[in-house]
Amino acid sequence: MSTILIKNGQIVTATDDYVADILVQDGRVHTIGKEIEVGADIPVHDASGLLVLPGGVDVHTHLEFNFGDFETIDDFETGTRSAAFGGTTTLVDFCNQGDKTPMDALEGWHKRAEKACVDVSAHVILNKVDDEALAQMRGLIHDEGISSFKLFTAYPGIFMVDDAGLFKAMRQARDNNAMICVHAENGGVIEVLIQEALAAGHTGPKYHEATRPSIMEGEATQRVITISELAEAPVYIVHLSASEALDAVTRARDRGVPVFAETCPHYLFLDKQEYERPGFEAAKFVMTPPLRECSHQHDLWRGLKTDDLQVISTDHCPFCFHEQPNGILYSKQQGVDNFNKIPNGAPGVETRLPLVFDGGVHKHQMSINRFVQLTATAPAKLFGLFPRKGTIAVGSDADIVIFDPNQKWTIKAEQQHSKIDYTLFEGKEIMGKVRKVFLGGRLIVEEGTWHGKRGMGKFVKRGNAGKI
Numbered sequence: 001m002s003t004i005l006i007k008n009g010q011i012v013t014a015t016d017d018y019v020a021d022i023l024v025q026d027g028r029v030h031t032i033g034k035e036i037e038v039g040a041d042i043p044v045h046d047a048s049g050l051l052v053l054p055g056g057v058d059v060h061t062h063l064e065f066n067f068g069d070f071e072t073i074d075d076f077e078t079g080t081r082s083a084a085f086g087g088t089t090t091l092v093d094f095c096n097q098g099d100k101t102p103m104d105a106l107e108g109w110h111k112r113a114e115k116a117c118v119d120v121s122a123h124v125i126l127n128k129v130d131d132e133a134l135a136q137m138r139g140l141i142h143d144e145g146i147s148s149f150k151l152f153t154a155y156p157g158i159f160m161v162d163d164a165g166l167f168k169a170m171r172q173a174r175d176n177n178a179m180i181c182v183h184a185e186n187g188g189v190i191e192v193l194i195q196e197a198l199a200a201g202h203t204g205p206k207y208h209e210a211t212r213p214s215i216m217e218g219e220a221t222q223r224v225i226t227i228s229e230l231a232e233a234p235v236y237i238v239h240l241s242a243s244e245a246l247d248a249v250t251r252a253r254d255r256g257v258p259v260f261a262e263t264c265p266h267y268l269f270l271d272k273q274e275y276e277r278p279g280f281e282a283a284k285f286v287m288t289p290p291l292r293e294c295s296h297q298h299d300l301w302r303g304l305k306t307d308d309l310q311v312i313s314t315d316h317c318p319f320c321f322h323e324q325p326n327g328i329l330y331s332k333q334q335g336v337d338n339f340n341k342i343p344n345g346a347p348g349v350e351t352r353l354p355l356v357f358d359g360g361v362h363k364h365q366m367s368i369n370r371f372v373q374l375t376a377t378a379p380a381k382l383f384g385l386f387p388r389k390g391t392i393a394v395g396s397d398a399d400i401v402i403f404d405p406n407q408k409w410t411i412k413a414e415q416q417h418s419k420i421d422y423t424l425f426e427g428k429e430i431m432g433k434v435r436k437v438f439l440g441g442r443l444i445v446e447e448g449t450w451h452g453k454r455g456m457g458k459f460v461k462r463g464n465a466g467k468i
């Protein structure tokens, strides 16, 4: 494979910040130093005045994700290409067990993921924790490199598991150096509220928020943490949106319990006012958990500062707003008469790095190191990808982003590379833009132009999860 040199960039990792050159060979960082000399035949990328960052690691995406009557619109080609344009070079996507065994489900996921343009791994979703699934967890962890699983305390009849299943899966994960991720909301109570709302004729998209109160996220998060304490297992709370849930995480961490949590850009920058949009527009913002009162945002920024939240991922789960020619499966319009039928999810994989850079580094006194930690290093460490991913170091994969911290631009759906027909952040002005992206030393994005190839992303076997 080829050799390249990235010259004079400001290299930023979770701990370092200095100007140097990076020599890349055979897909990895070979040498970092001052004034590295190369022959005239070696491509040189001048990064003077720009940041050189490790490629982003997004540990929460749903590509070609099928559940019931819905399927996300991005396949592994379009979803990963969109990620690359946003400076993300590794995804840990969700593989849904559905009505299969976990092993069979993973086989199907691998087939779909062959199209990936960036590196990928999967968390396996367990919706049935029986003896077979528990036994297969061992094989998935030790033979397949799948060191994390996701369980739900929400969506009864589809994904929800009971406390016993959660407890058993946590112990099995603990015994095998893996980690359980949990979508924590009280699914039973929420289902009652949904049926009551529909019976009262409340069918519009804003009732999605009204029927998923933040205290029910707090209650489930506390319950999950308590069960994990008994299991003596690390646990990771996905897409944390509510102050009550953050309180539970903070209290547990203060006691030294290995609880980790992520939040997502939409919870940091948007609030429930979006549900007051006229007509069906609010359906664009129907994701789970829903957007909260503004006060929760302040608490989430506090949590990022105090390391009670360790990761920012996207929960990229794209359903188009408008009906699609290839069927209603992919569209929010499915729920035009009933908010409970609006597919839950929103796009975001392409805008994460610039949004967090602009909102965090420029506007919330976040250091650039912390920005890298939240978007690349911590997720890589927690999910067994570090030091191959999540940093720039000798021997690590040459997944590198050249980023202009001062370039201004405006987010527009039509300029995104996902198949989705909207963005949550239409018209938002951003300072900080991805200029070039390298995957394993190969230039895949250059000033908005795609040089990557369908299928060039690799499946990455992961090591132990649950430590940082």
Ligand SMILES: [Zn+2]
Pocket: 060, 062, 315, 317
């Ligand atoms: Zn999700």
